[in-house]
Amino acid sequence: MITLKEALKLNKEELNKFKEDLKTKIEANKDLNAYIDVNNIGDGVPIAIKDNIQVKNWSVTSASNILQGYIAPYNATVIEKMSEAGLSPFGRCNMDEFAMGSTTESSFYGKTQNPHAKDRVPGGSSGGSAAAVGAGLAIAALGSDTGGSIRQPASYCGIVGMKPTYGRVSRYGLGAYASSLDQIGPLTQNVEDAAILYDIISGSDDKDSTNAKMDDKVTPNLNPEKKLRIAVLPQYVKDASDDVKDAYEKATQALKDAGHEVIECDLMDAKYDISAYYITATAEATTNLARYDGIRYGNRVEGKNLEETFIKTRSEGFGDEVKRRILLGNFVLSSGYYEAYYVKAQKTRHIIKDEYAKIFENVDLILSPVAPTVAPKFGELKNPMDMYLSDIYTISVNLAGLPAISLPITKNTDGMPVGLQLIAKAYDEQTLFDGALSLEKTINYKG
Numbered sequence: 001m002i003t004l005k006e007a008l009k010l011n012k013e014e015l016n017k018f019k020e021d022l023k024t025k026i027e028a029n030k031d032l033n034a035y036i037d038v039n040n041i042g043d044g045v046p047i048a049i050k051d052n053i054q055v056k057n058w059s060v061t062s063a064s065n066i067l068q069g070y071i072a073p074y075n076a077t078v079i080e081k082m083s084e085a086g087l088s089p090f091g092r093c094n095m096d097e098f099a100m101g102s103t104t105e106s107s108f109y110g111k112t113q114n115p116h117a118k119d120r121v122p123g124g125s126s127g128g129s130a131a132a133v134g135a136g137l138a139i140a141a142l143g144s145d146t147g148g149s150i151r152q153p154a155s156y157c158g159i160v161g162m163k164p165t166y167g168r169v170s171r172y173g174l175g176a177y178a179s180s181l182d183q184i185g186p187l188t189q190n191v192e193d194a195a196i197l198y199d200i201i202s203g204s205d206d207k208d209s210t211n212a213k214m215d216d217k218v219t220p221n222l223n224p225e226k227k228l229r230i231a232v233l234p235q236y237v238k239d240a241s242d243d244v245k246d247a248y249e250k251a252t253q254a255l256k257d258a259g260h261e262v263i264e265c266d267l268m269d270a271k272y273d274i275s276a277y278y279i280t281a282t283a284e285a286t287t288n289l290a291r292y293d294g295i296r297y298g299n300r301v302e303g304k305n306l307e308e309t310f311i312k313t314r315s316e317g318f319g320d321e322v323k324r325r326i327l328l329g330n331f332v333l334s335s336g337y338y339e340a341y342y343v344k345a346q347k348t349r350h351i352i353k354d355e356y357a358k359i360f361e362n363v364d365l366i367l368s369p370v371a372p373t374v375a376p377k378f379g380e381l382k383n384p385m386d387m388y389l390s391d392i393y394t395i396s397v398n399l400a401g402l403p404a405i406s407l408p409i410t411k412n413t414d415g416m417p418v419g420l421q422l423i424a425k426a427y428d429e430q431t432l433f434d435g436a437l438s439l440e441k442t443i444n445y446k447g
Contacts, residue, residue, distance in 0.1 A: 001136040004193040007045040008086060019046055019090070026091070026137050033112045034122075034132040035091045036063070042088030047197075048132045048141035051092045052099060052175035053184065055079055058089070062175045063107040064097045066317025067298040076173020077208065078142060078184050078201040085200040090138070094128030097319045098289065099146055099177040101125050102390045103381060104153075106321040111378065115157060116416055120375040123153025125177075129187050130157040134447075140188040140197050144174055146181045147277055148370070148394025151406035154187055155419025156375035158408045158447050160436075161187045162194045165426045166401035167212035169198075170205035178284035179210075181277075181398040191407060191437045195219045198429065218430045224438040228364040228431065230255050230422075231265040236393075241373040247409040247418040251367060254442040260435075265359050265366070270392045272348055277395040278388060279332050279345035286329030292317065324384065353400040356425075365435045366423040369393045370406045374416040394421070403429050405436045408445045417447075 002010075002018070010018065019040060026035055036051055039058055049055060052062040054072040056079075061067040079089055096106045104112040104127030112127045114120040115135035122131040126143030130150075133141050134157030143150040145163040154161025162185045169184045176182055186197035195218050203215045237248050256262055294300035294313030301312035318326070332341040359366060371390055381387040397404045404423040411417055422439065424432035 001139065001189065003189055004045065004140045004196055007139050010045070012043065015043070015045065022046060022137070029135060029137060031113065032115060032131055032135055032137070033094055033110055034128045034135060034137055036094055036109050036128070038091035040088070040090055042083060044083065044086045044088035045139060046090030047082060047087050048091050048093050048129055048138035049079075049089045050126055050129050050141070050143045051095050052144060053078065053142060054173035055089045058092065060092070060175070061108070062098045063095045063109055064317065064319070064322070065108045065299060066292050066294075066313065070298045074173065077170035077205045079173065081201050081203065087200065093126070093132055093141060096125035096127070097322050098175065098285070099125040099144055099149055100285070100321050100325055102152060102387050104128060105378065106319050108319070114375050117375070117414070120377050120416070121156065123156035123375060125149040126187065127153045130154050130159060130161065133157070133159045133187050133189060140186060140193055142184055142201070143187050144182055144184050145398065146177045146281060147398050148391045150185045150187060151370050151394050151404060151421055152391065154406045155370035155408070156417065158417030158419070159187060159189060160191055160194045160405065160407045161185065162198060162405040163397065163403060164198060164202060164429065165212070165403040167210050168202045168214060168403070168427070168429065170208040170211050172205055172207040176288045178281040179288065180284060181281060191405070191433060191440045192222065194405065195222060195433045212427070214427065218433050221430060222437055223434050224441055226434050226438075227259050227261070228435050229261045229263055229362065230435065231263050231359055231363040231366045233267055233366070233368060234264055236267050236270070237369055239372065240369050243374050243412040243418050244369050244372060247420055248367070248369060251409050251420050251439060251443065254439060255367065258438050258442045260438070263363055265363070267359070267396070268355060270396065273352060273396040273399065274388060274392060276345040276348040276352065277391070277399055278328070279341050280349065280399070282325045282329035283333050283342055284329070285325050286333060289322070289326060321384070349399045352396050356396075356400045356402060360425040364424070364431050368421050368423055370419050370421045374412055374414075374418055397423055402426055403432050405432055407436055407440055408447065409443055410445065
Protein backbone atom coordinates (compact mmCIF):
# COMPACT_ATOMS: atom_id res chain seq x y z
CA MET A 1 0.00 0.00 0.00
CA ILE A 2 1.36 3.41 -0.96
CA THR A 3 1.58 6.02 1.79
CA LEU A 4 -0.53 9.17 2.03
CA LYS A 5 2.56 11.24 1.25
CA GLU A 6 3.09 9.25 -1.95
CA ALA A 7 -0.60 9.27 -2.91
CA LEU A 8 -0.74 13.06 -2.80
CA LYS A 9 1.80 13.09 -5.69
CA LEU A 10 -0.27 10.86 -8.03
CA ASN A 11 -1.78 12.37 -11.15
CA LYS A 12 -5.48 11.97 -11.91
CA GLU A 13 -5.04 8.92 -14.13
CA GLU A 14 -2.82 7.15 -11.58
CA LEU A 15 -5.25 7.99 -8.80
CA ASN A 16 -8.26 6.61 -10.67
CA LYS A 17 -6.38 3.37 -11.40
CA PHE A 18 -5.40 3.11 -7.73
CA LYS A 19 -9.02 3.58 -6.62
CA GLU A 20 -10.27 0.84 -8.94
CA ASP A 21 -7.60 -1.53 -7.64
CA LEU A 22 -8.51 -0.59 -4.08
CA LYS A 23 -12.20 -1.37 -4.66
CA THR A 24 -11.23 -4.79 -6.00
CA LYS A 25 -9.06 -5.47 -2.96
CA ILE A 26 -11.82 -4.35 -0.58
CA GLU A 27 -14.32 -6.65 -2.32
CA ALA A 28 -11.88 -9.56 -2.01
CA ASN A 29 -11.60 -8.94 1.73
CA LYS A 30 -15.29 -8.41 2.56
CA ASP A 31 -15.12 -11.01 5.32
CA LEU A 32 -12.98 -8.62 7.34
CA ASN A 33 -16.07 -6.34 7.55
CA ALA A 34 -13.93 -3.22 7.88
CA TYR A 35 -16.16 -1.27 5.47
CA ILE A 36 -19.92 -0.92 5.68
CA ASP A 37 -19.97 0.33 2.11
CA VAL A 38 -17.71 2.07 -0.40
CA ASN A 39 -18.75 5.43 -1.86
CA ASN A 40 -16.19 7.08 -4.10
CA ILE A 41 -16.97 10.79 -3.83
CA GLY A 42 -14.69 13.34 -5.48
CA ASP A 43 -11.39 13.07 -7.35
CA GLY A 44 -9.04 13.21 -4.42
CA VAL A 45 -6.90 10.71 -2.55
CA PRO A 46 -9.29 8.13 -1.00
CA ILE A 47 -9.62 8.25 2.80
CA ALA A 48 -11.81 5.84 4.80
CA ILE A 49 -14.31 7.50 7.15
CA LYS A 50 -15.74 6.23 10.43
CA ASP A 51 -19.53 5.88 10.29
CA ASN A 52 -20.18 8.70 12.79
CA ILE A 53 -18.70 11.52 10.67
CA GLN A 54 -21.13 13.37 8.40
CA VAL A 55 -20.50 13.11 4.66
CA LYS A 56 -23.14 14.85 2.58
CA ASN A 57 -25.55 12.47 0.81
CA TRP A 58 -24.07 9.41 2.56
CA SER A 59 -26.00 7.11 4.83
CA VAL A 60 -24.35 7.84 8.19
CA THR A 61 -25.63 5.63 11.00
CA SER A 62 -23.08 5.40 13.83
CA ALA A 63 -23.45 1.63 13.24
CA SER A 64 -26.88 1.70 14.91
CA ASN A 65 -30.27 0.33 13.92
CA ILE A 66 -31.94 3.53 15.12
CA LEU A 67 -30.27 5.60 12.36
CA GLN A 68 -30.99 3.30 9.44
CA GLY A 69 -32.36 5.40 6.60
CA TYR A 70 -30.72 8.65 7.73
CA ILE A 71 -28.89 10.52 4.95
CA ALA A 72 -26.41 13.22 5.97
CA PRO A 73 -27.51 16.65 4.69
CA TYR A 74 -24.09 18.31 5.13
CA ASN A 75 -20.36 17.66 5.43
CA ALA A 76 -18.47 17.63 8.70
CA THR A 77 -15.78 20.31 8.87
CA VAL A 78 -13.04 17.65 8.62
CA ILE A 79 -14.57 16.46 5.32
CA GLU A 80 -14.59 20.01 3.96
CA LYS A 81 -10.93 20.47 4.98
CA MET A 82 -10.01 17.15 3.38
CA SER A 83 -11.67 18.11 0.10
CA GLU A 84 -9.84 21.42 0.03
CA ALA A 85 -6.54 19.55 0.44
CA GLY A 86 -7.14 17.05 -2.38
CA LEU A 87 -8.51 14.16 -0.33
CA SER A 88 -11.92 12.53 -0.74
CA PRO A 89 -14.08 10.32 1.51
CA PHE A 90 -14.01 6.82 0.05
CA GLY A 91 -16.03 4.50 2.26
CA ARG A 92 -17.85 4.11 5.58
CA CYS A 93 -15.95 2.13 8.18
CA ASN A 94 -17.53 -0.13 10.78
CA MET A 95 -17.53 0.87 14.44
CA ASP A 96 -19.04 0.10 17.82
CA GLU A 97 -22.60 1.43 17.97
CA PHE A 98 -22.46 5.17 18.77
CA ALA A 99 -18.75 4.65 19.54
CA MET A 100 -19.63 2.72 22.70
CA GLY A 101 -17.28 -0.23 22.94
CA SER A 102 -13.70 -1.45 22.68
CA THR A 103 -14.05 -4.32 20.20
CA THR A 104 -16.39 -3.25 17.33
CA GLU A 105 -18.64 -6.17 18.34
CA SER A 106 -21.60 -3.91 19.20
CA SER A 107 -22.08 -2.76 15.59
CA PHE A 108 -25.47 -3.19 13.90
CA TYR A 109 -23.49 -4.46 10.88
CA GLY A 110 -21.71 -7.25 12.73
CA LYS A 111 -18.17 -7.53 14.08
CA THR A 112 -15.00 -6.50 12.26
CA GLN A 113 -12.07 -8.93 12.26
CA ASN A 114 -8.48 -8.11 13.17
CA PRO A 115 -6.35 -8.23 9.99
CA HIS A 116 -3.56 -10.04 11.88
CA ALA A 117 -5.80 -12.80 13.26
CA LYS A 118 -9.43 -13.19 12.25
CA ASP A 119 -10.40 -14.75 15.58
CA ARG A 120 -9.36 -11.58 17.40
CA VAL A 121 -11.01 -8.18 17.79
CA PRO A 122 -9.64 -5.14 15.94
CA GLY A 123 -10.31 -2.92 18.96
CA GLY A 124 -12.87 -0.16 19.12
CA SER A 125 -14.73 1.93 18.68
CA SER A 126 -12.82 2.86 15.49
CA GLY A 127 -12.15 -0.82 14.74
CA GLY A 128 -13.28 -0.66 11.12
CA SER A 129 -11.02 2.30 10.37
CA ALA A 130 -8.02 0.61 12.03
CA ALA A 131 -8.65 -2.75 10.37
CA ALA A 132 -8.97 -1.11 6.93
CA VAL A 133 -5.59 0.61 7.27
CA GLY A 134 -3.98 -2.41 8.94
CA ALA A 135 -5.14 -4.73 6.15
CA GLY A 136 -4.00 -2.42 3.36
CA LEU A 137 -7.60 -1.59 2.39
CA ALA A 138 -7.13 2.14 3.00
CA ILE A 139 -4.26 4.58 2.64
CA ALA A 140 -5.47 6.27 5.82
CA ALA A 141 -8.69 6.71 7.77
CA LEU A 142 -10.48 9.05 10.12
CA GLY A 143 -11.71 7.82 13.49
CA SER A 144 -12.94 9.39 16.70
CA ASP A 145 -11.43 9.02 20.16
CA THR A 146 -13.57 9.39 23.30
CA GLY A 147 -11.49 7.30 25.68
CA GLY A 148 -8.95 5.60 23.43
CA SER A 149 -11.11 4.71 20.44
CA ILE A 150 -8.41 5.66 17.91
CA ARG A 151 -5.28 4.63 19.83
CA GLN A 152 -6.45 1.24 21.11
CA PRO A 153 -7.59 -0.20 17.74
CA ALA A 154 -4.45 1.27 16.13
CA SER A 155 -2.38 -0.65 18.68
CA TYR A 156 -4.32 -3.89 18.11
CA CYS A 157 -4.01 -3.60 14.31
CA GLY A 158 -0.35 -2.57 14.14
CA ILE A 159 -0.77 0.96 12.77
CA VAL A 160 -0.44 4.57 13.93
CA GLY A 161 -3.42 6.31 15.58
CA MET A 162 -3.38 9.88 16.86
CA LYS A 163 -5.75 11.68 19.25
CA PRO A 164 -5.34 15.50 19.02
CA THR A 165 -5.61 17.99 21.87
CA TYR A 166 -9.27 18.64 22.67
CA GLY A 167 -10.35 21.51 20.42
CA ARG A 168 -7.61 21.25 17.80
CA VAL A 169 -9.91 19.42 15.35
CA SER A 170 -13.47 20.61 14.81
CA ARG A 171 -16.20 18.32 16.15
CA TYR A 172 -18.81 19.87 13.83
CA GLY A 173 -20.42 16.96 12.02
CA LEU A 174 -19.25 14.27 14.46
CA GLY A 175 -21.96 12.09 15.97
CA ALA A 176 -21.09 12.83 19.58
CA TYR A 177 -20.76 10.16 22.25
CA ALA A 178 -19.41 12.42 25.02
CA SER A 179 -18.98 16.01 23.90
CA SER A 180 -16.27 17.05 26.37
CA LEU A 181 -14.09 14.03 25.47
CA ASP A 182 -14.52 13.33 21.73
CA GLN A 183 -11.91 14.20 19.13
CA ILE A 184 -11.58 13.20 15.47
CA GLY A 185 -8.12 12.01 14.50
CA PRO A 186 -6.07 10.13 11.88
CA LEU A 187 -5.28 6.42 11.57
CA THR A 188 -2.35 5.87 9.20
CA GLN A 189 0.45 3.58 8.13
CA ASN A 190 3.21 5.69 9.67
CA VAL A 191 3.86 8.75 11.83
CA GLU A 192 4.58 11.17 8.98
CA ASP A 193 1.27 10.32 7.29
CA ALA A 194 -0.48 10.92 10.63
CA ALA A 195 1.13 14.38 10.82
CA ILE A 196 0.09 15.16 7.24
CA LEU A 197 -3.54 14.13 7.82
CA TYR A 198 -3.63 15.88 11.21
CA ASP A 199 -2.45 19.12 9.57
CA ILE A 200 -5.20 18.82 6.96
CA ILE A 201 -8.12 18.25 9.36
CA SER A 202 -7.04 20.49 12.26
CA GLY A 203 -7.50 24.25 12.57
CA SER A 204 -10.05 26.97 13.13
CA ASP A 205 -13.79 26.46 12.76
CA ASP A 206 -16.47 28.93 13.81
CA LYS A 207 -19.11 26.17 13.67
CA ASP A 208 -17.59 24.50 16.78
CA SER A 209 -17.74 26.54 19.98
CA THR A 210 -15.09 24.29 21.59
CA ASN A 211 -12.62 24.79 18.74
CA ALA A 212 -9.21 26.15 19.76
CA LYS A 213 -8.92 28.47 16.71
CA MET A 214 -5.29 27.44 16.10
CA ASP A 215 -3.92 26.94 12.58
CA ASP A 216 -0.24 26.11 13.06
CA LYS A 217 1.08 23.09 11.13
CA VAL A 218 3.47 20.39 12.35
CA THR A 219 4.61 18.67 9.14
CA PRO A 220 6.94 21.45 7.87
CA ASN A 221 8.84 21.36 11.17
CA LEU A 222 9.06 17.61 11.86
CA ASN A 223 12.36 16.89 13.57
CA PRO A 224 13.06 13.34 14.80
CA GLU A 225 16.55 14.42 15.83
CA LYS A 226 15.31 16.79 18.55
CA LYS A 227 16.40 15.51 21.97
CA LEU A 228 13.56 15.27 24.46
CA ARG A 229 12.93 14.43 28.10
CA ILE A 230 10.55 11.49 28.22
CA ALA A 231 8.83 10.09 31.31
CA VAL A 232 8.47 6.34 31.79
CA LEU A 233 6.05 4.83 34.30
CA PRO A 234 7.42 1.56 35.77
CA GLN A 235 4.68 1.23 38.41
CA TYR A 236 1.93 2.08 35.93
CA VAL A 237 2.88 -0.91 33.76
CA LYS A 238 3.04 -3.50 36.56
CA ASP A 239 -0.44 -4.95 35.89
CA ALA A 240 0.02 -5.16 32.10
CA SER A 241 0.70 -8.45 30.31
CA ASP A 242 4.24 -9.68 29.67
CA ASP A 243 3.83 -8.78 25.98
CA VAL A 244 3.15 -5.15 26.89
CA LYS A 245 5.93 -5.05 29.52
CA ASP A 246 8.44 -6.41 26.98
CA ALA A 247 7.36 -3.80 24.40
CA TYR A 248 7.64 -1.08 27.04
CA GLU A 249 11.22 -2.10 27.89
CA LYS A 250 12.11 -2.24 24.20
CA ALA A 251 10.67 1.25 23.56
CA THR A 252 12.37 2.69 26.65
CA GLN A 253 15.73 1.39 25.44
CA ALA A 254 15.06 2.69 21.92
CA LEU A 255 14.39 6.17 23.30
CA LYS A 256 17.68 6.05 25.19
CA ASP A 257 19.48 4.82 22.06
CA ALA A 258 18.02 7.78 20.15
CA GLY A 259 19.60 10.16 22.66
CA HIS A 260 16.52 11.14 24.63
CA GLU A 261 16.66 11.60 28.39
CA VAL A 262 14.42 9.03 30.11
CA ILE A 263 13.01 9.97 33.53
CA GLU A 264 11.04 7.67 35.84
CA CYS A 265 7.73 9.13 37.07
CA ASP A 266 4.51 7.97 38.72
CA LEU A 267 0.82 8.41 37.85
CA MET A 268 -1.97 7.70 40.32
CA ASP A 269 -3.81 4.40 40.14
CA ALA A 270 -5.76 4.18 36.86
CA LYS A 271 -8.84 2.81 38.67
CA TYR A 272 -9.75 6.43 39.46
CA ASP A 273 -9.51 7.24 35.74
CA ILE A 274 -11.97 4.44 34.93
CA SER A 275 -14.51 5.68 37.49
CA ALA A 276 -14.31 9.33 36.46
CA TYR A 277 -14.40 8.49 32.76
CA TYR A 278 -17.43 6.20 32.71
CA ILE A 279 -19.47 8.50 34.93
CA THR A 280 -18.63 11.51 32.75
CA ALA A 281 -19.00 9.73 29.42
CA THR A 282 -22.30 8.01 30.18
CA ALA A 283 -23.79 11.18 31.63
CA GLU A 284 -22.95 13.09 28.44
CA ALA A 285 -24.07 10.18 26.24
CA THR A 286 -27.48 10.11 27.92
CA THR A 287 -27.98 13.75 26.97
CA ASN A 288 -26.61 13.38 23.43
CA LEU A 289 -28.68 10.29 22.63
CA ALA A 290 -31.95 11.87 23.79
CA ARG A 291 -32.38 13.29 20.28
CA TYR A 292 -32.80 9.82 18.77
CA ASP A 293 -36.51 9.34 19.33
CA GLY A 294 -37.84 8.24 15.93
CA ILE A 295 -39.55 11.56 15.33
CA ARG A 296 -36.95 13.75 13.67
CA TYR A 297 -34.76 11.28 11.75
CA GLY A 298 -33.77 7.66 11.44
CA ASN A 299 -35.86 4.60 12.23
CA ARG A 300 -39.31 4.84 13.82
CA VAL A 301 -41.37 2.09 15.42
CA GLU A 302 -44.98 3.24 15.58
CA GLY A 303 -46.86 2.98 18.86
CA LYS A 304 -50.40 3.74 19.97
CA ASN A 305 -49.36 7.21 21.11
CA LEU A 306 -46.27 9.45 21.21
CA GLU A 307 -44.88 7.98 24.44
CA GLU A 308 -45.20 4.41 23.18
CA THR A 309 -43.55 5.43 19.89
CA PHE A 310 -40.58 6.83 21.85
CA ILE A 311 -40.27 3.69 23.97
CA LYS A 312 -40.61 1.21 21.10
CA THR A 313 -38.25 3.14 18.82
CA ARG A 314 -35.51 3.40 21.43
CA SER A 315 -36.01 -0.14 22.75
CA GLU A 316 -35.67 -1.70 19.29
CA GLY A 317 -33.27 0.88 17.84
CA PHE A 318 -30.50 0.82 20.45
CA GLY A 319 -28.27 -2.18 21.16
CA ASP A 320 -27.52 -3.61 24.60
CA GLU A 321 -24.29 -1.67 25.24
CA VAL A 322 -25.89 1.66 24.32
CA LYS A 323 -28.89 0.93 26.56
CA ARG A 324 -26.54 0.01 29.39
CA ARG A 325 -24.72 3.34 29.14
CA ILE A 326 -27.95 5.34 28.84
CA LEU A 327 -29.21 3.72 32.05
CA LEU A 328 -25.93 4.40 33.85
CA GLY A 329 -25.88 8.00 32.62
CA ASN A 330 -29.42 8.66 33.81
CA PHE A 331 -28.56 7.13 37.17
CA VAL A 332 -25.49 9.31 37.83
CA LEU A 333 -27.40 12.44 36.76
CA SER A 334 -30.49 11.70 38.86
CA SER A 335 -31.31 14.09 41.71
CA GLY A 336 -30.41 11.61 44.43
CA TYR A 337 -27.00 10.69 43.02
CA TYR A 338 -25.75 13.72 41.06
CA GLU A 339 -23.58 15.03 43.92
CA ALA A 340 -22.36 11.58 44.95
CA TYR A 341 -21.26 10.50 41.48
CA TYR A 342 -21.19 13.14 38.74
CA VAL A 343 -19.76 15.99 40.83
CA LYS A 344 -17.13 13.69 42.33
CA ALA A 345 -16.16 12.51 38.86
CA GLN A 346 -15.57 16.10 37.76
CA LYS A 347 -13.39 16.74 40.81
CA THR A 348 -11.39 13.61 40.02
CA ARG A 349 -11.06 14.76 36.42
CA HIS A 350 -9.51 17.99 37.67
CA ILE A 351 -7.04 16.03 39.83
CA ILE A 352 -6.04 13.92 36.80
CA LYS A 353 -5.45 17.05 34.72
CA ASP A 354 -3.36 18.61 37.49
CA GLU A 355 -1.29 15.44 37.85
CA TYR A 356 -0.39 15.48 34.16
CA ALA A 357 0.45 19.18 34.37
CA LYS A 358 2.85 18.47 37.24
CA ILE A 359 4.68 15.76 35.29
CA PHE A 360 4.94 18.02 32.24
CA GLU A 361 6.78 20.62 34.33
CA ASN A 362 9.83 18.35 34.02
CA VAL A 363 9.34 16.33 30.83
CA ASP A 364 8.29 16.80 27.20
CA LEU A 365 6.50 13.47 26.65
CA ILE A 366 5.19 10.47 28.56
CA LEU A 367 5.57 6.88 27.33
CA SER A 368 2.55 4.76 28.30
CA PRO A 369 0.89 1.47 27.35
CA VAL A 370 -2.22 1.67 25.19
CA ALA A 371 -3.93 -1.50 26.43
CA PRO A 372 -3.12 -4.10 29.08
CA THR A 373 -2.82 -6.92 26.49
CA VAL A 374 -2.67 -7.59 22.77
CA ALA A 375 -5.99 -7.83 20.92
CA PRO A 376 -8.22 -10.36 22.76
CA LYS A 377 -10.12 -13.10 20.98
CA PHE A 378 -13.80 -12.63 20.20
CA GLY A 379 -15.92 -13.35 23.23
CA GLU A 380 -13.11 -12.88 25.77
CA LEU A 381 -14.56 -9.55 26.95
CA LYS A 382 -18.19 -10.67 27.38
CA ASN A 383 -18.27 -9.12 30.84
CA PRO A 384 -18.80 -5.36 30.30
CA MET A 385 -16.39 -4.56 33.15
CA ASP A 386 -13.58 -6.45 31.39
CA MET A 387 -14.24 -4.38 28.27
CA TYR A 388 -14.20 -1.15 30.26
CA LEU A 389 -10.89 -2.10 31.89
CA SER A 390 -9.30 -2.57 28.45
CA ASP A 391 -9.36 1.25 28.20
CA ILE A 392 -7.50 1.72 31.48
CA TYR A 393 -4.38 3.30 29.93
CA THR A 394 -6.06 5.61 27.42
CA ILE A 395 -8.98 7.35 29.12
CA SER A 396 -7.01 9.72 31.35
CA VAL A 397 -5.67 11.43 28.21
CA ASN A 398 -9.22 12.33 27.15
CA LEU A 399 -10.20 13.43 30.65
CA ALA A 400 -7.24 15.83 30.61
CA GLY A 401 -7.79 16.91 26.98
CA LEU A 402 -4.22 16.01 25.95
CA PRO A 403 -2.80 14.86 22.59
CA ALA A 404 -1.43 11.31 22.27
CA ILE A 405 -0.26 8.98 19.54
CA SER A 406 -0.17 5.18 19.43
CA LEU A 407 2.45 3.48 17.30
CA PRO A 408 3.43 -0.18 16.82
CA ILE A 409 6.52 -1.32 18.73
CA THR A 410 6.82 -5.08 18.25
CA LYS A 411 4.88 -8.33 17.78
CA ASN A 412 4.41 -11.09 20.34
CA THR A 413 5.15 -14.77 19.69
CA ASP A 414 1.68 -15.20 18.13
CA GLY A 415 2.41 -12.45 15.63
CA MET A 416 0.05 -9.94 17.24
CA PRO A 417 1.09 -6.26 17.26
CA VAL A 418 1.89 -4.48 20.51
CA GLY A 419 1.56 -0.70 20.45
CA LEU A 420 2.49 1.99 22.95
CA GLN A 421 1.51 5.64 23.17
CA LEU A 422 3.33 8.90 23.64
CA ILE A 423 1.45 11.69 25.44
CA ALA A 424 2.24 15.41 25.21
CA LYS A 425 1.06 18.52 26.99
CA ALA A 426 -1.98 20.28 25.56
CA TYR A 427 -1.46 21.96 22.16
CA ASP A 428 2.07 20.59 21.79
CA GLU A 429 1.41 18.32 18.82
CA GLN A 430 4.77 19.33 17.33
CA THR A 431 6.73 17.69 20.14
CA LEU A 432 4.38 14.69 20.08
CA PHE A 433 5.03 14.00 16.39
CA ASP A 434 8.77 14.70 16.71
CA GLY A 435 9.09 12.15 19.52
CA ALA A 436 6.88 9.60 17.77
CA LEU A 437 8.87 9.90 14.53
CA SER A 438 12.11 9.41 16.46
CA LEU A 439 10.76 6.30 18.21
CA GLU A 440 9.37 4.91 14.93
CA LYS A 441 12.75 5.30 13.18
CA THR A 442 14.67 3.72 16.04
CA ILE A 443 12.25 0.81 16.57
CA ASN A 444 11.89 0.10 12.84
CA TYR A 445 8.73 -1.99 13.29
CA LYS A 446 8.00 -4.47 10.50
CA GLY A 447 4.25 -4.92 9.99
